[in-house]
Amino acid sequence: MIRTNGRACTGKRRHDTEEQAEEHRERLIAKGAVRLAAYRCRNRRCGGWHVGHTPKPRTTR
Template sequence: MTKRPTATKARSCTGKIRHETRAKALAHLRRLIKRGYVRLSAYECKHCGGHHVGHRPKPRTRR
């Protein structure tokens, strides 16, 4: 039986580019921002040990 990734791993790691260093992830982040992408951040992945670029959470609004 194939092991499915957890929801957390699927969101934070699976399908994203793995950068070996934070510096490389930040360089990629800057290129994406120049192309118009917004609300991005670089982070260290607890699943693979590499670094990824992903969207920051939307700010919570009070109801």
């Protein structure tokens, strides 16, 4: 796990490839997690892939 000054990577598992991140996402979904996505980290020091929650759908009033 990489820690950075910002919150980008703190507490997140780093994957070297998109495929590794997708495999991890699939395992989490099999355990009951919902709305997960694999994404490339914006932190250039990390350069890896993470799995995180997607935003909840917005409701209109």
